[in-house]
Amino acid sequence: MTNRLLVLACTFAATLGALTAADDGDLAGPTWGEGSTDKAGSSPSTAMRTKTVAASDSSGGTVTSISGSTGTTSLVGTLPDSVDLYEIFVVSPTQFDVTTQGSSFNTRLFLFKKVVNADGSIDAIPLAANDNVSTLANWSRLHNTSSTAVLIPGLTAGAHYLAVTNNGAVSTTCPRALQPTPQFSFTSTTAILQPVNSGELCDWTGSSTAAGAYTINIIGGVLLTRPATCDDAPVLGTGSYAYSTVNNQAEGSENNIGLNNICGVPATIRSPTWFRLDACTGSTTVRVQPSISGTAAYGFVVYTGACGSLTPIACSDTFGTAGELTFASDACQTYYVAYGPLKPATSTQFPVVGPGTLIIACTPSAPDADINGDGIIDGNDLALLLSQWGS
Ligand SMILES: [Ca+2]
Ligand SMILES: [Ca+2]
Ligand SMILES: [Ca+2]
Known part of the structure; x- marks a missing residue:
């Protein structure tokens, strides 16, 4: 009977839409959403990969924005959910252009190259970071669209990681140490910074508690990729x-x-x-x-x-x-x-x-109202249902 009640509870939950929501709409592009929980981690292995069944690996699917929030559930160092890392596919390095305009807090953006090692392990190698687009605004912009200069050296077509953080966070190298080495030095709040240490990403440090809802606007150069494995579905x-x-x-x-x-x-x-x-x-x-x-x-x-x-x-x-x-x-x-x-x-x-x-x-299918399985639908079934309601 316990099993039967469990199945019934599952059926009712599904009917009420209380089970895990589908990824369609929010997660099929062109707008990508982190969802109501902290699905975007802070490391390559916990990053949220943006993808769509509408894509093939080269022609891809359109993505115009990624939205989510920081600061609620997971722990990153001493700060709760202070970093959201997304795996993105850069298709056109000279059109690459992303901003956090419209976000609810003072953001930073970090870009890393995804490197798959011979043993299958994955590293994130720092490429660029930005705090503020200008002295007049505290939203961030990373782009490589200048016709006169390469603003993000080493940016090529392929998989990358894009991190959004508050204005105090900075990525650090391996090995994890009592005094971790920052990968970027924010000597300028408005420049597109290059890393001061290009070792792979290990952790994050910082003391700001700024957090909230953000939007990463994808101006150009990024596409959603095709989920080609079960793990990626x-x-x-x-x-x-x-x-x-x-x-x-x-x-x-x-x-x-x-x-x-x-x-x-x-x-x-x-x-x-x-x-x-x-x-x-x-x-x-x-x-x-x-x-x-x-x-x-x-x-x-x-x-x-x-x-x-x-x-x-x-x-x-x-x-x-x-x-x-x-x-x-x-x-x-x-x-x-x-x-x-x-x-x-x-x-x-x-x-x-x-x-x-x-x-x-x-x-x-119509739900089976004979909850206790005695072949009769009566008040005993209703009592069992009510006893499980909300539990
Ligand atoms: Ca988050
Ligand atoms: Ca996060
Ligand atoms: Ca900022």
Whole structure:
């Protein structure tokens, strides 16, 4: 009975929208939101990666702003949530231009290059920082758009980290020490500063308690990237999402999914894009609808479980048309979907790639009112429900 009540509680919570909200809208671009909790950490391993199913890795998805807040839940050194770090994809270094205009507190911006080491560890190497755009305003601007000077040396296309902090915080190098070494010296409050120490990011220091809501305006040069692994999957709820696979063809084959062992289809999903379902309890339909009808073929696999230990539960492998699947879903389950262009084993051609629409729909089932499972719906069920209400 306990299990049954738990399931019921989950079903009711989902019905009331109390479970984890989907990432769609706020997290699918062009505006990116941190959400109501502190999801952006202060290190490369806890940074929030901006991404969208609408992107391919080179043509990308548009992002115009990132919004969030500092100062509430996590601890960074002695300051609560004083740093929010985002992984961004710089596509055009000479158009790179970000500001914190409109933020509610006195900000600083820091930019780091993401470096993946041979052992797979990740470092953030400092490139630039700015406190104030001018002597007349305390919002920050980092940009590389000058036609006469390189303002951010070392800025190239690729993955970077962008940090927003208050006006007292500064990044420090490794190793962590009693007296950590700041990476920047704020001898000027208005210059775009270059690092005074280019060792990798380890920690932050500072004494300001300024915090609040911020907006990072993306003026140019930054795009959202495609979630290419399970770990990276954004949460998508019921809705319609533009996608693109135009760059999948150029990508490596290490993430391809062979369908023969999963569903007995001699074909491969090339360079799949991943998302996690914000599922309802009932019947969920996923449809991958290419814009180029008749020629593009798409496949996808639905999994349950956690990344690294996924169990496939359904395949879609329709050739020459949209891929579509309807399956029974449970709001208390975790579902991952990986989709991409489908390459038959007999074909030597790469499958047609291009833009399309990803459609997620759900028909909720009626809640089971027979809570105690005795086959009768009566006052005993109501009493059980009320006893669990709000608990
Ligand atoms: Ca935060
Ligand atoms: Ca944070
Ligand atoms: Ca400032």
